[in-house]
Amino acid sequence: MSDQEKKPFDFMGLRKAASVLSIALVIASILLLAVRGLNLGLDFTGGTSVEFEYTEAPALEDVRTTLTEAGYEQFVVQNFGSDTTVLVRLAEADNDKVGLEVAEALKASGAELELISSEFIGSQVGEELREDGGLGMLLALAVVLIYVGMRFQFKFGIASVVPLAHDVIIVLGVFALFQWTFDLSVLAALLAVIGYSLNDTIVVADRIRENFRKMREGDSWHIINASIHQTIRRTINTSGTTLVVLLALYLFGGEAINNFSLALIIGVVVGTYSSIYVAANMLLALHISREDLQLPQKEGAVGEEVEEEEPPEWLNRM
Numbered sequence: 001m002s003d004q005e006k007k008p009f010d011f012m013g014l015r016k017a018a019s020v021l022s023i024a025l026v027i028a029s030i031l032l033l034a035v036r037g038l039n040l041g042l043d044f045t046g047g048t049s050v051e052f053e054y055t056e057a058p059a060l061e062d063v064r065t066t067l068t069e070a071g072y073e074q075f076v077v078q079n080f081g082s083d084t085t086v087l088v089r090l091a092e093a094d095n096d097k098v099g100l101e102v103a104e105a106l107k108a109s110g111a112e113l114e115l116i117s118s119e120f121i122g123s124q125v126g127e128e129l130r131e132d133g134g135l136g137m138l139l140a141l142a143v144v145l146i147y148v149g150m151r152f153q154f155k156f157g158i159a160s161v162v163p164l165a166h167d168v169i170i171v172l173g174v175f176a177l178f179q180w181t182f183d184l185s186v187l188a189a190l191l192a193v194i195g196y197s198l199n200d201t202i203v204v205a206d207r208i209r210e211n212f213r214k215m216r217e218g219d220s221w222h223i224i225n226a227s228i229h230q231t232i233r234r235t236i237n238t239s240g241t242t243l244v245v246l247l248a249l250y251l252f253g254g255e256a257i258n259n260f261s262l263a264l265i266i267g268v269v270v271g272t273y274s275s276i277y278v279a280a281n282m283l284l285a286l287h288i289s290r291e292d293l294q295l296p297q298k299e300g301a302v303g304e305e306v307e308e309e310e311p312p313e314w315l316n317r318m
């Protein structure tokens with residue numbers, strides 16, 4: 001096999017194309033959010049929450065069908081605590097009779113149930129949830145910037161926060177494009193995406209820092225490329241096993257967590273990509289160098305020889 005055939009994949013060789021792709025996706029997502037907006041769920045818009053107790057566990061799909069036939073359009077049906085307890089949330093105005101009307105519609109289909117409670121959730125509560133959720137994400141990004149900047153170096157902090165913002169914006173853009181319902185479960189998924197993407201980015205960043213201190217040959221491009229090669233198998237294995245679990249949740253977890261699973265699936269895919277290309281691109285754009293990562297010299301260490309790691313054989317062929 002020739003040297004050219006043995007040459008490993010040049011990840012950084014595609015960094016310009018990856019930059020164009022990332023910028024295009026982020027801009028498209030922002031435009032979709034501005035033009036179409038998010039399809040906010042009842043958690044944010046307010047509505048009526050009605051709880052029923054059935055004598056026998058109902059099929060939730062039958063309950064949804066009955067409500068649709070009764071003329072209700074925007075609603076959420078899910079079990080609440082047990083298989084016989086059903087929670088129905090509707091985009092209905094504050095009306096004391098909503099619970100009774102829904103109960104009558106369900107009883108007309110032959111169901112045996114009892115109305116437990118009927119509560120109205122105002123839009124002001126939804127606005128507070130939106131504000132708190134947005135502040136929560138901003139706080140998470142700020143904490144990440146401080147943490148990574150202290151653990152590694154400030155340039156690494158910036159290179160870690162930008163991919164996280166990139167991932168969140170793209171997930172929101174996809175939800176705006178398909179008008180999937182954005183509720184509290186999706187907001188929780190976005191926070192989980194931040195944590196997952198950060199973990200993946202930290203693994204790559206830690207190897208980059210280590211290689212900058214050990215490898216004495218090659219510029220930043222080659223060292224970052226070598227670091228991605230050394231972590232890519234771990235990244236793919238972690239993302240692959242996570243996606244298997246999320247697909248199982250989406251297919252068999254029921255409608256109540258479908259959007260939660262979708263947000264995480266998109267986030268894991270985009271987060272895996274961003275930990276390789278967006279973070280590495282940011283480090284190159286910030287001109288990361290060995291001088292940025294030099295360890296403080298201990299007293300008495302002047303003149304001592306430092307054991308150096310031989311660079312990979314393929315490094316000089318790139």
